[in-house]
Amino acid sequence: xxxSENAPALDIVDETFLVVPPSTVAAAFADPRSWAKYxxxxxxxxxxxxGDQGLRWTVRGALVGTMEVWLEPVLDGTLLxxxxxxxxxxxxxxxxxxxxxxxxxxxxxxxxxxxxxKQVLEDGREPGxxxxxx
Numbered sequence: 562x563x564x565s566e567n568a569p570a571l572d573i574v575d576e577t578f579l580v581v582p583p584s585t586v587a588a589a590f591a592d593p594r595s596w597a598k599y600x601x602x603x604x605x606x607x608x609x610x611x612g613d614q615g616l617r618w619t620v621r622g623a624l625v626g627t628m629e630v631w632l633e634p635v636l637d638g639t640l641l642x643x644x645x646x647x648x649x650x651x652x653x654x655x656x657x658x659x660x661x662x663x664x665x666x667x668x669x670x671x672x673x674x675x676x677x678x679k680q681v682l683e684d685g686r687e688p689g690x691x692x693x694x695x
Contacts, residue, residue: 569626569646570660573668577675580638581682583613589678590616590630599674603628620647641678643671 579586589595596605602623609617615630626647633640645667649655655663 570648570655571624571626571645571664571667573643573645573664573671575643575668575671575675577641577643577672577679578635578638579641579675579679579682580686583632583634583639585682586632586639586641586678587613587615589682599670600628615642620645621650623650623653624648625650641675643675645671 593605596603596618604621605618605628606621607616608619608627611617611631613632615632617627617629620626620628624645624647626645628647629642629644631642631644633642649660649663
């Protein structure tokens with residue numbers, strides 16, 4: 562959703578269910594090198610490390626704001642919540658049409674990250690089969 566003047570220009574929320582424990586998903590985000598893979602144009606600095614519940618970052622680079630990955634235990638897996646609340650960096654202002662495109666691009670990228678993790682971490686688990694537990 563595009564925001565009002567005082568709110569972040571980009572307010573992106575995504576949720577994806579993964580049939581693995583939160584600790585398994587947390588491990589995928591624990592290494593800062595993974596951040597550069599997922600968000601190559603952003604500089605992230607952790608301001609809250611919640612362990613198996615996820616991370617919160619300040620965001621610099623192409624965007625300025627905050628981002629969070631919250632890992633909620635649900636049933637036999639994890640609900641991966643993703644939040645990005647940011648505005649294009651002052652050096653890279655966007656017109657309204659460009660901002661809509663950027664919102665769509667960032668939302669699609671968030672879902673792609675979650676679905677890639679789902680595929681890799683579930684490791685071919687068939688529906689109805691318990692999650693792998695390391």
